[in-house]
Structures are given as C-alpha cells and as structure tokens.
Amino acid sequence: MQALFVSDLHLTEEHPETAAAFLAFLAGPARGVPALYILGDLFEYWAGDDDGDAPLNRRIAEALHSLSASGSAIHFIAGNRDFLLGEAYAARAGMALLPDPCPLRLGSVDVLLSHGDALCTDDLAYQAYRRQVRDPAWQAAFLARPLAERKAFIDSLRSRSEQAKREKEMAIMDVNRSAVEALLREHAYPTLIHGHTHRPARHEHLVDGRRCERWVLADWHGTAPYLAFDGERFSTHELIP
Numbered sequence: 001m002q003a004l005f006v007s008d009l010h011l012t013e014e015h016p017e018t019a020a021a022f023l024a025f026l027a028g029p030a031r032g033v034p035a036l037y038i039l040g041d042l043f044e045y046w047a048g049d050d051d052g053d054a055p056l057n058r059r060i061a062e063a064l065h066s067l068s069a070s071g072s073a074i075h076f077i078a079g080n081r082d083f084l085l086g087e088a089y090a091a092r093a094g095m096a097l098l099p100d101p102c103p104l105r106l107g108s109v110d111v112l113l114s115h116g117d118a119l120c121t122d123d124l125a126y127q128a129y130r131r132q133v134r135d136p137a138w139q140a141a142f143l144a145r146p147l148a149e150r151k152a153f154i155d156s157l158r159s160r161s162e163q164a165k166r167e168k169e170m171a172i173m174d175v176n177r178s179a180v181e182a183l184l185r186e187h188a189y190p191t192l193i194h195g196h197t198h199r200p201a202r203h204e205h206l207v208d209g210r211r212c213e214r215w216v217l218a219d220w221h222g223t224a225p226y227l228a229f230d231g232e233r234f235s236t237h238e239l240i241p
Contacts, residue, residue: 001106003035005227007115007195008219010081012044013056021224025239026063029226036072038095039195039217040079040115045158047150048143049088061093068094077102079115080196083134084143103187107231112187116194116216119175119183126173174199181205184212191234193217193227200225200236 011019030036043057051057068074074095078085090097101114121127132138142150174197184192189210200218204211215234218225224239 001035001229002033002231003037003106003229004030004033005037005039005113005193005215005217005229006220006225007039007217008041008079008198009038010041010044010219010221011056011060014044015221018220018224019056019060021220021239022060023063025224025226026067029228029237029239030067030072031070033072036067036074037098037113037193038074038076039113039193040077040100040117041081041195041219042076042079043082043085045154046082046085047147047154048084049086050147051151052089052092057089061089064093064095075102077113077115080117080130084139101183101187103190106229109229110188110190112183112190112192114183114192114194116175116196119179119194120173120196121176121179122172122174173197177205180214181207184214191215195219202234 006025009018009022011022042060052061064074074093075098076085076090076095077098077100085097087097098113100118101112103110103112105111117126117130133142142153145153175194180192184190184205184207189207189212192212192214194214195217197216198219199216201216203214203216205214206212213234215227217227222240226237226239228235228237
C-alpha cells in the first residue's frame with residue numbers, strides 16, 4: 001500500500017509559488033499513487049465552503065478532483081487554519097474527510113495520523129481557543145454570518161495569532177512528549193505522523209518498552225516536501241531541490 005503525506009501548505013493568493021508547487025506535485029509525484037493524505041492547513045485560512053469559488057480555492061479543488069478521478073484516494077484531516085473546511089468542498093475536491101486522530105493500517109504497519117495541534121498541550125491559551133472553535137455550535141453560529149464578515153474576523157485573528165506567537169516561548173508551541181506517548185499508548189503503539197509544528201524530523205519514543213516512530217511533516221514554504229510510504233518503509237522527499 002503506497003501512500004504520500006503532506007501538511008502545512010498554507011495555500012494563499014499571497015504566495016502563488018506555493019500553490020504552483022502543489023499543483024506540480026499533484027500532476028507529478030502524486031499521480032498514480034494509491035493514496036494521498038493531507039494532514040491539515042492545506043489553506044492559510046478557510047472561511048467556509050461558500051468561499052469555494054474564490055480563484056485559488058477553485059483551482060485547488062479542480063486539481064485535487066482530477067487526481068481523485070485518476071484513481072488516487074485523497075484524504076484530509078483539518079488543521080488549525082482550515083478546520084471549517086467541510087463536506088461540500090471536500091466532495092468538490094474528491095477528498096474524504098478523516099477524524100483527528102485517525103488510525104489506519106498501511107501494509108503491515110499500524111499508522112496514526114493527526115494534524116498535531118492537539119498535542120501542543122503546554123500552550124494552554126491555544127488549547128482553550130481550539131476547544132471553542134471546534135465546538136459544533138460555535139461553528140454553526142460563525143458560518144451563519146456573512147462571508148465578508150467571517151473573512152474580516154479571520155484576518156484580525158491571524159494578526160493577533162502572529163503577535164501571540166512572537167510572545168510565546170518556542171517550546172510551548174511544540175508537542176508535549178507525555179501527550180504524544182499517551183496517544184501512542186492509547187492506539188496500541190503505532191507509527192505517528194503529524195504536522196503543525198513546522199519542525200520536520202523523525203523521532204523515536206520508547207513507550208511501555210515498545211519502540212514507536214513519529215514523523216513530523218515539514219511546511220511548504222520553500223522546498224515542497226512530502227513523506228512517502230512504499231509499502232514497507234517511510235522516506236522524505238522534496239519536489240523542489
């Protein structure tokens with residue numbers, strides 16, 4: 001079972017080079033691969049599926065749908081930037097929405113997928129915000145507001161978020177090791193793959209005497225990186241050397 005994994009593309013009209021790289025990835029390395037997993041923050045922000053006709057959003061949906069129609073299964077886990085991406089846009093793009101975390105089996109390997117932000121438990125302010133915006137009632141009320149109003153709110157939220165990140169210690173914004181190991185224990189010691197932190201690496205965790213592997217995906221500002229599984233092992237690649 002071959003598969004590719006990407007995360008944290010943060011696609012936006014402000015960075016057309018990243019969108020171009022992703023379109024090249026969909027037409028190149030992803031073509032013919034049975035499964036593509038997008039682990040959140042595909043977009044820099046998502047105001048609602050009724051914004052799907054914005055030029056960039058439409059181009060991405062068309063490219064994803066083309067890949068899906070060619071036979072590749074595309075799966076999406078929401079990130080902290082695009083958690084409002086819903087069934088309507090997913091259907092338009094030919095993607096299946098997955099829960100976070102999501103266990104699956106690839107060949108003989110048990111894998112657990114996540115965006116990763118839920119593991120940053122030391123950032124108490126962010127976790128409180130996450131609980132609020134992931135609440136279905138909050139989302140329904142927010143999506144009932146006019147699109148322009150939602151976009152203006154998100155713009156202000158992004159500015160405040162950037163300021164808050166500058167004031168936080170870097171360690172607070174990384175995953176908590178105990179939270180990671182508790183998740184690995186809960187899901188019977190799988191290989192964990194996540195993004196969010198923008199700190200690409202391969203980690204090993206010894207949990208209850210069992211050795212577990214954790215892959216952290218890189219963001220796409222520069223080299224267009226992805227993780228590949230060839231049916232036996234994982235390896236990292238870059239579309240742009």
